[in-house]
Amino acid sequence: MTRTPRSPSLVAAVGLVALALAGCASATPAATTPSPSATVAALDGDITVFAAASLKTTFTDLAESFESENPGTTVALNFAGSSDLVTQIVEGAPADVFASADTKNMTKLTDAALAESDPVDFATNVLEIAVPPGNPAGITDFASLAGPDVKLVVCAPEVPCGSATAAVATAAGITLTPVSEESSVTDVLGKVTSGEADAGLVYVTDVTAAGDAVEGLEFDESAEAVNTYPIVALQDSASADVAQAFVDYVAGRAGQDVLRAAGFGAP
Amino acid sequence: MSFSLDLHVAERDVRLTLAVADGETLAILGPNGAGKSTLLGTIAGLIKPDTGRAELGGTVLFDLPPGGGTRQLWRPPHQRGVSLLAQEALLFPHLSVLDNVAFGPRSAGASSSRARQIATRWLREVDADQLSARRPAELSGGQAQRIAVARALASDPGLLLLDEPLAALDISVAPAMRRLLRRVLAERSALIVTHDVLDAYTLADRVVIVEGGRIVDEGTPADVFDRPRSAFAAGLAGLNLLTGIRRGTTLVTADAAATVANLPEPGVAEGAPLSLAVRPAAVSVSALPPADPALTHVRAELIDLEPRGDCIRARSVVLAADVSPKEAAQLDAAVGSPVWFSFAASSATVYPTVHSDRTTSS
Amino acid sequence: MRPSPTSYSGVPRWVLAIAAIGAAFVLLPLLAMVLRVNWAEFVPLISSESSVAALLLSLRTSLAATALCVIFGVPMALVLARTDFWGQKVLRSLVLLPLVLPPVVGGIALLYTFGRRGLLGQTFELLGIEIAFSTTAVVIAQTFVALPFLVLSLEGALRTVGSRYEAVGATLGASPTTVLRRITLPLVLPAVLSGAVLSFARALGEFGATLTFAGSLQGTTRTLPLEIYLQRETDPDTAVALSLVLVVVAIVIVSLAHRTGVPSRRRTRVLS
Numbered sequence: 001m002t003r004t005p006r007s008p009s010l011v012a013a014v015g016l017v018a019l020a021l022a023g024c025a026s027a028t029p030a031a032t033t034p035s036p037s038a039t040v041a042a043l044d045g046d047i048t049v050f051a052a053a054s055l056k057t058t059f060t061d062l063a064e065s066f067e068s069e070n071p072g073t074t075v076a077l078n079f080a081g082s083s084d085l086v087t088q089i090v091e092g093a094p095a096d097v098f099a100s101a102d103t104k105n106m107t108k109l110t111d112a113a114l115a116e117s118d119p120v121d122f123a124t125n126v127l128e129i130a131v132p133p134g135n136p137a138g139i140t141d142f143a144s145l146a147g148p149d150v151k152l153v154v155c156a157p158e159v160p161c162g163s164a165t166a167a168v169a170t171a172a173g174i175t176l177t178p179v180s181e182e183s184s185v186t187d188v189l190g191k192v193t194s195g196e197a198d199a200g201l202v203y204v205t206d207v208t209a210a211g212d213a214v215e216g217l218e219f220d221e222s223a224e225a226v227n228t229y230p231i232v233a234l235q236d237s238a239s240a241d242v243a244q245a246f247v248d249y250v251a252g253r254a255g256q257d258v259l260r261a262a263g264f265g266a267p
Numbered sequence: 268m269s270f271s272l273d274l275h276v277a278e279r280d281v282r283l284t285l286a287v288a289d290g291e292t293l294a295i296l297g298p299n300g301a302g303k304s305t306l307l308g309t310i311a312g313l314i315k316p317d318t319g320r321a322e323l324g325g326t327v328l329f330d331l332p333p334g335g336g337t338r339q340l341w342r343p344p345h346q347r348g349v350s351l352l353a354q355e356a357l358l359f360p361h362l363s364v365l366d367n368v369a370f371g372p373r374s375a376g377a378s379s380s381r382a383r384q385i386a387t388r389w390l391r392e393v394d395a396d397q398l399s400a401r402r403p404a405e406l407s408g409g410q411a412q413r414i415a416v417a418r419a420l421a422s423d424p425g426l427l428l429l430d431e432p433l434a435a436l437d438i439s440v441a442p443a444m445r446r447l448l449r450r451v452l453a454e455r456s457a458l459i460v461t462h463d464v465l466d467a468y469t470l471a472d473r474v475v476i477v478e479g480g481r482i483v484d485e486g487t488p489a490d491v492f493d494r495p496r497s498a499f500a501a502g503l504a505g506l507n508l509l510t511g512i513r514r515g516t517t518l519v520t521a522d523a524a525a526t527v528a529n530l531p532e533p534g535v536a537e538g539a540p541l542s543l544a545v546r547p548a549a550v551s552v553s554a555l556p557p558a559d560p561a562l563t564h565v566r567a568e569l570i571d572l573e574p575r576g577d578c579i580r581a582r583s584v585v586l587a588a589d590v591s592p593k594e595a596a597q598l599d600a601a602v603g604s605p606v607w608f609s610f611a612a613s614s615a616t617v618y619p620t621v622h623s624d625r626t627t628s629s
Numbered sequence: 630m631r632p633s634p635t636s637y638s639g640v641p642r643w644v645l646a647i648a649a650i651g652a653a654f655v656l657l658p659l660l661a662m663v664l665r666v667n668w669a670e671f672v673p674l675i676s677s678e679s680s681v682a683a684l685l686l687s688l689r690t691s692l693a694a695t696a697l698c699v700i701f702g703v704p705m706a707l708v709l710a711r712t713d714f715w716g717q718k719v720l721r722s723l724v725l726l727p728l729v730l731p732p733v734v735g736g737i738a739l740l741y742t743f744g745r746r747g748l749l750g751q752t753f754e755l756l757g758i759e760i761a762f763s764t765t766a767v768v769i770a771q772t773f774v775a776l777p778f779l780v781l782s783l784e785g786a787l788r789t790v791g792s793r794y795e796a797v798g799a800t801l802g803a804s805p806t807t808v809l810r811r812i813t814l815p816l817v818l819p820a821v822l823s824g825a826v827l828s829f830a831r832a833l834g835e836f837g838a839t840l841t842f843a844g845s846l847q848g849t850t851r852t853l854p855l856e857i858y859l860q861r862e863t864d865p866d867t868a869v870a871l872s873l874v875l876v877v878v879a880i881v882i883v884s885l886a887h888r889t890g891v892p893s894r895r896r897t898r899v900l901s
Contacts, residue, residue, distance in 0.1 A: 311796075311800050312799070312800070313796050313799075313800075343799070343805075344796070344799035344800050345798075345799045345800070345801075345802050345803055345804050345805075345807075345808075346802075347800075348802075349800060350800055350801060351796075351797065351800045353797075357793055357794060357797045359794060359797075359798075359812060360816070361815045361816060370798070370801055370803070370811070371801040371802050374798075374801060374802040374803040374804070374807055375802050418801065419801070422801045422802050
C-alpha cells in the first residue's frame with residue numbers, strides 16, 4: 001500500500017517553514033501557517049496535552065523538541081483511550097490540547113462546544129496483521145485469518161480499531177471469528193507478543209513500535225478503513241497561544257516527519 | 268482392663284510409674300504444676316512423652332524406648348479405648364445431648380439407631396434421659412457434666428480418665444455428681460485426678476500423691492491420709508504433720524525448731540525418724556504451760572489467728588490448732604510470743620517416717 | 630448481643646464524627662453514580678443481549694470459582710491453623726499474596742503459568758486442553774484472586790474455636806476424618822459460609838486478571854466488569870446502568886455475608 005501526500009501546496013508551505021526554522025536557531029518563534037493567531041513574541045507558558053494512547057511515542061518526542069525550540073514552555077502529556085480522555089475533558093479536566101485517535105470522539109468534544117477552533121486532521125492510520133515472530137500459524141493474507149484453527153484477537157467494535165476491523169472485514173466479505181475482542185489495541189498486541197494469539201489486527205504504528213516482538217503483514221483491504229486523527233486546542237486555556245502553537249507544530253513539518261517515521265499516514 | 272504406665276517427659280520434668288488393676292479406681296493428687304494433667308494427656312494420646320510405655324488390657328498404647336529405635340510405637344488417641352472427662356464438660360455445641368452421647372458408639376461404627384439406643388441407656392444411667400433432646404447451651408453446669416460422664420462411658424472405654432471432674436461444679440451440685448461417679452466407676456478401671464480428699468475417699472480404691480513430677484506416696488486413702496508422709500498430703504487430709512527424730516519421750520523436729528514432749532508410744536527405735544499427725548481440732552492453745560503435764564505438748568511462737576467459718580485457727584510454724592472465738596480473743600495478746608500447743612496422746616497418730624513398702628518413687 | 634440503647638457504649642463523639650466522614654467517603658460516590666443513571670432507559674440497557682450474557686457469565690464463573698475456593702481453601706486453612714512446620718509463616722504470606730497483588734500482575738503470572746508458552750501450558754496443550762481464551766481461564770483468574778479471602782477468614786475462625794473439641798472427639802474414638810466431618814466443619818461452618826460469600830463477591834468484581842489472562846469475548850470470557858469497561862467507550866449510559874447492577878449484587882452479597890458470619894448466640898438458661 002502506498003501513501004500519497006494529499007495536499008502538495010501544504011507540503012510546499014511546510015517545507016518553506018522548515019527552511020525558516022532551520023535558519024533561525026534563536027528563540028524567535030516560528031511564524032506558523034496557516035494560523036489565525038500568529039504571534040511574534042516568545043512563547044511562554046505551560047500546557048497539558050491529552051493524546052490518544054497510540055500517539056505516545058511520537059508525541060513524547062514532539063513535546064521534547066517543542067520545549068527545546070520554545071524554552072519557557074512546558075508540555076505535560078496525558079495518554080489514554082480517546083473516549084476516556086473526552087469524558088475527562090467534558091467533566092472538567094484541565095486540558096489545553098486534545099489529539100484523538102478518531103473523528104467520532106473529536107465530534108463529542110466539538111458537540112460539547114469545548115474546542116477553540118475547528119479540529120485539524122494531522123495523521124491517518126490503517127490496520128496491519130501482527131503475528132508472533134516466526135509466524136507459527138502461517139498467516140499469509142487477510143483471508144487466512146478466518147482459518148478454523150487460527151487464534152485471532154481483535155479490538156472490540158466499540159473502540160476505534162475495532163470499528164476499523166469490522167469495516168475491513170465487511171469490505172473483504174470475510175467473517176472473522178476471533179477468540180477475544182479486546183478493549184484496547186495495546187491488549188491485542190500484548191496477546192500477540194506473548195504468543196497466546198496466532199494473529200492480531202492492530203495499527204501499522206503499533207507494529208512499528210513493537211519492533212522485533214512481532215512480525216507485520218500489510219494487506220490490501222486495510223485501505224477500506226482509514227482512521228483519521230484530528231487535533232485541536234481547547235477553549236479556556238490559560239496559555240492559548242502555546243496551545244495553538246503546539247497544534248500547528250504537530251500539523252506542521254516537524255510533527256509530520258516524526259509521525260511519518262512512526263508509520264502514520266498523511267492526513 | 269488392667270493398665271500400666273511408665274513415663275518420662277523432660278520438658279515438664281515428669282517421671283512416673285504406676286499401675287491400675289482391672290476395675291480399680293486410682294486417685295492422683297498433687298499440687299498444681301505437679302504434672303497430673305501431663306500424665307492424663309499422655310495416656311489419652313494428646314501429649315507425646317520423651318520416653319515411656321503404657322499398656323492397657325494387653326494392648327500397647329505407646330512404647331517409646333530411650334534412644335529411639337525401631338520399636339517406637341505411638342497409637343493415636345482414637346485407637347486407644349481411653350476416654351477423658353475434663354473439668355469442663357466440652358459437649359459438642361452443635362449436637363443434641365442424645366447425639367453427643369451417641370458420638371462414641373457412632374464413631375466405632377454402630378448404626379445411627381443402635382448408637383442412640385446405647386446413648387439412651389447411658390443417659391438413664393446418669394438420670395439425664397429427660398434432657399436428651401436439649402442442646403448443650405440449654406444445660407446447667409451440673410447437667411452438662413452428667414451428660415459428659417454418660418458420653419465418656421457410652422464409648423465403653425477400657426480406661427476412664429477424669430481430670431478434676433467436680434472442680435467446676437457448684438457446691439450444691441457436687442455431692443450428687445460424686446454419688447453418680449461412685450456408682451458408675453464401681454466396676455471400671457479409672458484414673459481420677461483431684462484436689463479433693465473427699466473424692467479420694469469416696470471414689471478411689473488407691474491413692475497416689477505426685478509432687479514435683481514424681482510419685483511421693485502411694486496406698487489406700489486411709490494409708491495416705493491417716494498417716495501422711497508429706498506436708499502436702501497432710502494439708503489435703505487436714506492434719507498437722509510433725510516429722511523428726513525420736514529422743515526418749517520427745518520428738519525433735521529436723522531443724523530443732525521444736526520439741527514435742529510426752530510422745531505416745533512411738534513404736535520406733537531411739538534416734539529413728541518419726542512422724543506425728545494430729546487434727547487441729549484436737550489441739551488446744553494456751554499462754555501458760557498445760558495444766559495436765561501428761562499431755563503431749565509443744566512450745567512454739569504463735570504467728571497468727573485466722574478466722575475460718577465458726578472457729579479460729581491458731582497457727583505456728585510447726586502446728587495449727589482450732590480454737591473458739593472466745594479463746595482466740597484471749598490469745599490475741601499472745602500473738603508473737605511463745606505459747607503452748609497441747610493435745611491428748613490418743614488423738615495423735617505416731618508412725619515411723621520411712622515405710623519401705625509404700626513408696627515406689629524413682 | 631447488641632448493646633441496649635440505655636447501656637453505656639463508651640464511644641467518644643469525635644470518633645463518631647470521623648466515622649461519619651469515612652462512611653460518607655464511601656457512600657457519596659455510590660450516590661453520584663445512582664444520580665447519573667438514565668432511568669428511562671434502564672431496563673432496556675441492562676436487558677440487552679450483551680448485558681445479559683455478561684451477567685450470566687459472571688454469575689456462572691463466580692459460582693464455580695467460589696466452589697473451587699471452598700474445595701482448596703478449607704484444607705489450606707486447616708493446615709495453616711492446626712499444624713506447625715518449619716517455614717509456615719512464609720507459606721502463609723505467599724498464599725495470601727493475591728490479596729495485595731495488583732490483579733493485572735496476577736493475570737500476567739497466570740499467563741506465564743497456564744498460557745500457551747507457560748510453565749504448565751505446554752503440558753496442557755499436549756493433553757488437548759485449551760485454557761487460554763476459555764471460560765476455564767476466567768474461573769482460574771477469579772479463583773486465584775478470591776482464594777485468600779476464604780483462607781484468611783477460616784483460619785482465624787479455626788484458631789478462635791481451638792482444638793479442644795477435636796481432642797475430646799478423638800478420645801471418644803473418632804478418626805481424624807470423622808473428627809473433621811462431624812466436629813470441626815460444623816463448628817466453623819459460619820466462617821466457611823461468610824468466607825465463601827466474600828470470595829464470591831471478589832470473584833464477581835474481578836477485572837484485571839481476567840482481562841490479561843482470559844481475553845474478552847461475549848458469552849465466553851466477557852464478564853460483567855469487562856462489559857462495563859467496554860461499554861464506556863461508546864455508551865456511558867449502559868456502563869453506568871451495568872455498574873449499578875454490579876453494585877446492587879455486591880450489596881446483597883455483602884449483607885448475606887454479615888448475616889451468616891455472626892453466629893446466633895443462645896443464652897444459657899440456668900435450670901435446676
